[in-house]
Amino acid sequence: MLYRLAATLLLAAPAFAQTPVTEAARAYREAHEAAILAETMDFLRLPNVAANRDDILANARHIIGLMEARGIDGRILEAGDASPAVYGELNVPGATRTLMLYTHYDGQPVEPENWTSDPFDPVVRAGRLEDGAAILDDPLAGDIDPDWRIYARSASDDKSPFIAMLRAIDALRAAGLGPNVNIRFFLEGEEEAGSPHLRALLEAHRDLLEADLWLIADGPIDTRGDPRVLLGVRGVTSMQLTVHGASRVLHSGHYGNVAPNPAARLALLIASMRDETGRVLIDGFYDDALPISNVARSYLEAGAFDEASLLAEPGIARTEWGPGALYGEAVMVPALNVLGLDAGATGPATRNAIPDRATAAIGFRVVPGMSLDWLRARVRAHVENQGYVVLDRVPTDEERLQHPMIAELHWSPAGYEAASTEAGHPLIGHLVSIVDTASERPVRVVPLLGGSLPLAPISEVTGTPFAIVPIVNPDNSQHAPNENLRIGHLWDGIELYAAILADDWEGD
């Protein structure tokens, strides 16, 4: 998963132990720990960088094998030159609801020289690498400590959740407790490459992908050790905005007050767009942004985020959005982030010279309701309304003499729309209730994550609500060397998905 929160590492596990279903799942797991671990490590042994198609296909075949071993009907879904997705189908007689279980089986590219062990030769350590935990010679030989960790690419992001789902099914069957809902699997093969074909895959196989709810098992649980349900993500785009001055750098004495100062003008332009609390001053910017619903606000106020540590750890005195604003409130509104400034020189390299241009990199995070196309048009209109002629290139000498104010604007080709499920949706309430019942620790419901993921195609193409229900430890080093999975989190994940799949989802 593309996001990564500040790792305040509370490693207390969610401790699922409250219902007959979770107790049954635990008993099953305790009887099969070595086999589950072996199955996980076998899967991790397959290199899975999306750019290597042969590796990806080997993973896809392996996944189908894991499905078929459970009587799940597996097949590869293709669309053009996309990395294939793997689809699985398990119908349960009498079930009226269908859950789509999403994971991705590709992993972030690796730089093996920065890893302590081979990223595609999984090892088990008797704890955290940072704490000096040694590699175990034969971790499958005896009792398995839940604090042990598997080190391998995709150990957490995002292969182990699929194992947890399969083993939840195994556990329910072993206990005769389910599953009681129709199950679909959708395993994406290029999520870490930015999901470039996700929309095409969904559109090409729309008929297969009907479900009542998508459950996405990606990313970590809450840093406090609590289970989490996440209901959406902000969208993202960014631009490079350059204010042009004279055609060359000029002496600040001979040209101070004469030549336009593009750095000062850029400052004014930014100040015209955003106030000191992060409110965006661009005309109409917020028009389509969905407000924070009462249900969402109640989840925020119930402690959706670990407010105190999220602010204190990186030295933030108060939320920029306002002294009284919650963290979760601040990320449920659109943001204009100045990502970079560049003009002339600062520090020892400073010259008494007026720069010929000044550039800001500006990112936008949008919330559900907004569209990126509309945002781009509003931003451009705003710059024009400040008196600028807006170009997509460096001005000519003639244009400089003709237009006193010239800006150059380039939008990044990358970007995601926002996506979310209404916090008040009945199936979300049901999901939260299941997770809450299954856990001794409080479930943390995040109405909108501040970061961005390519989830918009799912809700846009399928029209289906979704929720993210993660299982892995927050300190898993995803996207970095020495990615790892705390084995106890995998155990808990089996119990959590057992609870989800044991329910018939017909309402409460």
Added chain:
Amino acid sequence: MLYRLAATLLLAAPAFAQTPVTEAARAYREAHEAAILAETMDFLRLPNVAANRDDILANARHIIGLMEARGIDGRILEAGDASPAVYGELNVPGATRTLMLYTHYDGQPVEPENWTSDPFDPVVRAGRLEDGAAILDDPLAGDIDPDWRIYARSASDDKSPFIAMLRAIDALRAAGLGPNVNIRFFLEGEEEAGSPHLRALLEAHRDLLEADLWLIADGPIDTRGDPRVLLGVRGVTSMQLTVHGASRVLHSGHYGNVAPNPAARLALLIASMRDETGRVLIDGFYDDALPISNVARSYLEAGAFDEASLLAEPGIARTEWGPGALYGEAVMVPALNVLGLDAGATGPATRNAIPDRATAAIGFRVVPGMSLDWLRARVRAHVENQGYVVLDRVPTDEERLQHPMIAELHWSPAGYEAASTEAGHPLIGHLVSIVDTASERPVRVVPLLGGSLPLAPISEVTGTPFAIVPIVNPDNSQHAPNENLRIGHLWDGIELYAAILADDWEGD
């Protein structure tokens, strides 16, 4: 000289030919061209970078020799470890006025590998190097073309003006026309190093340095080929202003609207200091700035600067100070120049991250009346009034959590106060009249140069008015490789200084 104007190269010479004095100076020069040129080249053969004390002393001794050959009483002035200045004194019986003639004999450091010929082995070319003019084997053998050029360090900046002054005295004496004013020479030996001891030298030798007017022969004539009288310079200082955010770079999704955005805050801070026309919004900033006098304004309106080419050449549509403002008006008011901006990254290096700090390099150009100490206090108070705690270092973690807004401020140790002589001063009127009478071309009187020079110590320590009266060609490549002097400009300089020294300066 430290300033350098855009070189719109009108090389028409001032053509001094209107008075008996200039005609006599011309006749003298025509009879002594080879000797004058040889004397100039001998002087240029002495390396003169201020950091090399032995070289500087050899120059000083050479200067005293040139003075003594004219019966001028020369001596070395010292103050601590300053590069010595050379003082010269020539009293004229019956004269009631005393002129101090300033030049500097040190030169900018050289990078010989970037020169076409040895910077300290002067050569004469039959024109401009850029036009392919060849080196002459024996330039002293026959007629000397005024378009020929001497290539050597300090050919223009600032050794040849001293030769022009000496030869003006020679010419006047040969014709029995003067000099008719007492003459003092002050040749500085570390101007290109920033005149670090000028004030100390002036203070240590205050009794010797009494005069009615300082005439400074440094810098080039007007780009239109017209003679120039410059009456002052803006002062300069600069600061590094950093706005601090969180203690580390943060994800723009998870922290957008949560973490303070230092780049956006810096933009607001700059916008609070300066509007789109260059007006400074800092409380009290302009309080002590002297306004533009009527005499000064009349000089501006008479074409003190080559307005059209100064703007058009570097692609400036209009003066930033206002569509109707003259170039000269814009540089006679203080300026706040944003010299640089730096935060995060822009362009391909852009990351979806909120920078932990943002820095602006901001330069100020001040006008006579203002003091830099006072300016620094006003700027600091302004930043504090915007809500910032101002530090001179990176904040501690505790300070970040205690103070939502923290700025770090460092002033450059370098800086010059502004200095000028009132355009309406009677001696200035007299000087302008002499130059105007001596030349067929209009004299351009610049009340204040936009750039900065360390002239404040002269007016502050001596209490004496000053004016800059340059002679050399604007395209002389000062401070750069292949510095050069157009010989015709030296010839004209002799006539100009002859006119100045033939006058008794007792008024009109």
